[in-house]
Amino acid sequence: MRSDLVLRPAAGSDASGMAEVWLRSFTAALPTVRRAHTDDEVRSWFAHVVVPHSECWVAEESGELLGLLVLDGPELDQLYLDPPHRGRGLGDQLVDLAKRRRPDGLELWTFQVNEPARRFYERHGFTAVEHTDGHRNEEREPDVRYVWRP
Template identity: 70%
Template sequence: MTTGPVRTAEPVLRRAHDADAAALADVWLRSFAAALPAVRRAHSDDAVRAWFAAVAVPRCETWAAVADDVVIGLMVLDGDELEQLYLDPDRRGHGLGDRFVDLAKQLRPDGLSLRTFQVNAGARRFYERHGFVAVEHGDGSRNEEREPDVRYVWRPAEGTPGSP
């Protein structure tokens, strides 16, 4: 008798392909619902799927975490902004987010910034553990959800590659 899905492959992080857009959007939708049930979503499921297909994958640097040919996580970089980092809810707490942040730091050795919602205590702890520092608290007027947010910045330590 099996009690859940059998995971055989270590997730691979790779650049997303156009064919991944729907699966990426589905991960985003599941993750947002699980992590932020009290936050009003600004866009319908179909609009989220359209954004991944028309913007995130073709216009941004979008990465997919894939295990057993299934997309289980995503990261979107736009310039030095870590725009999106979402994992399938059952994949949290297993090091996949750490791998994405490490990859983002390798790809942007001069530094990164991001925004997360103030109510997302888990994400805030995660980013702070990875050396991100809160530099601005917003009232929600700058995001579509109208939810108070926090802007975080990561800069490499002095003497590390990419530091001044």
């Protein structure tokens, strides 16, 4: 990472950029998963639900939004990187930030087909504790719950 990388709390004005990173990342990482919402619904969700009601962080470099982290209570709710910026250690920094913000532990859900994410979280000490058939998520995609405890 270059020295001008900044991890900072998200502002309302970041909602649009966060939604765009989410959309690009979801499409690149999960091409076989049918999204439950349109692009515009995702943009509205970030603007009216995610940013105002969750603890949101962005990774920014030279004014460009590269990644996002959303914490909701003990849940690591969202961690997405703009695809061209994967493999640079940015995800590691965002997970480390999440652990500092939630020192008592974290939990998260990811889709079972998302093998790169599963390996990433396991490498960071998360343990799979539950597998489901996806009946509780909007995409109806089999998922797995991970937990990290210090």
